[in-house]
Amino acid sequence: MRLEAKGLVLGGRLAGVDCTLESGAITAICGPNGAGKSSLLEALAGLLSLDGGTVELDGESIATLPPRERAMRLGYLPQEHEIAWDVPVRRLVELGRMPHGDRLAGPVDEALDALDITGLADRRAQSLSGGETVRVLLARVLAGKPRWILADEPLAALDIAHQLELLRHLRAEADRGTGVILVLHDLAHAMNHADRVIVLHEGRIAADGPPQEALSPERVAQCWRVAVKWIGEAGARALVAA
Numbered sequence: 297m298r299l300e301a302k303g304l305v306l307g308g309r310l311a312g313v314d315c316t317l318e319s320g321a322i323t324a325i326c327g328p329n330g331a332g333k334s335s336l337l338e339a340l341a342g343l344l345s346l347d348g349g350t351v352e353l354d355g356e357s358i359a360t361l362p363p364r365e366r367a368m369r370l371g372y373l374p375q376e377h378e379i380a381w382d383v384p385v386r387r388l389v390e391l392g393r394m395p396h397g398d399r400l401a402g403p404v405d406e407a408l409d410a411l412d413i414t415g416l417a418d419r420r421a422q423s424l425s426g427g428e429t430v431r432v433l434l435a436r437v438l439a440g441k442p443r444w445i446l447a448d449e450p451l452a453a454l455d456i457a458h459q460l461e462l463l464r465h466l467r468a469e470a471d472r473g474t475g476v477i478l479v480l481h482d483l484a485h486a487m488n489h490a491d492r493v494i495v496l497h498e499g500r501i502a503a504d505g506p507p508q509e510a511l512s513p514e515r516v517a518q519c520w521r522v523a524v525k526w527i528g529e530a531g532a533r534a535l536v537a538a
């Protein structure tokens with residue numbers, strides 16, 4: 297399966313972005329504040345009206361896919377992690393089944409378990425902490441069993457144990473053939489857990505490739521304007537000031 301961006305242009309946000317994303321892998325989108333990461337993710341999810349370019353899902357324009365079909369194939373977690381409805385957590389996660397027209401218990405239970413929120417199932421959604429809220433919203437995405445998971449900063453509000461657990465779960469999803477695309481500010485998570493990193497800078501792709509190439513100290517210096525070096529072993533690298 298393939299998700300393809302062709303010449304995406306959007307105001308001052310995207311200035312001609314081309315990339316082809318393959319399923320069965322974790323792709324991280326990185327870049328400094330305002331680089332266009334959320335805009336690109338939203339465009340890939342088919343949720344933006346573009347000034348130019350197209351997004352195609354397996355050769356079909358995403359703009360013309362019926363919303364229900366799009367929602368079944370593509371699960372999207374926006375950057376604003378807010379819950380508008382004060383319903384019980386389980387009910388909220390069940391909403392992920394809406395495109396399928398069911399409330400199947402299996403995928404809902406699996407999603408609650410994957411995000412370690414089974415114990416919160418009866419809590420009112422608006423009574424949750426920031427990290428719990430993100431986990432509930434992600435569970436809603438997972439409950440829909442989409443073929444693509446697009447998540448904007450899913451790790452930012454999570455403690456280290458839940459970050460690593462979520463990354464393990466997303467790896468398992470990718471191994472099952474799901475396409476996983478994550479906007480990440482934490483470059484070490486991108487280095488250690490992504491198969492591919494797209495670095496955006498001023499609305500353009502500055503690098504696209506394996507993490508160790510796309511996030512080389514030279515590239516980080518060019519795009520983020522900081523001098524850094526990587527320390528540690530492959531799979532457990534940390535980024536420190538040079």
Ligand SMILES: Nc1ncnc2c1ncn2[C@@H]1O[C@H](COP(=O)(O)OP(=O)(O)OP(=O)(O)O)[C@@H](O)[C@H]1O
Binds near residue numbers: 308309328332336
């Ligand atoms: N709805 C909007 N209308 C106009 N400009 C916008 C809109 N949303 C974002 N922008 C601008 O587009 C640029 C890219 O924004 P975007 O949110 O995609 O960046 P980002 O890389 O995700 O940033 P951050 O790391 O700060 O979340 C920024 O300059 C931002 O101010």
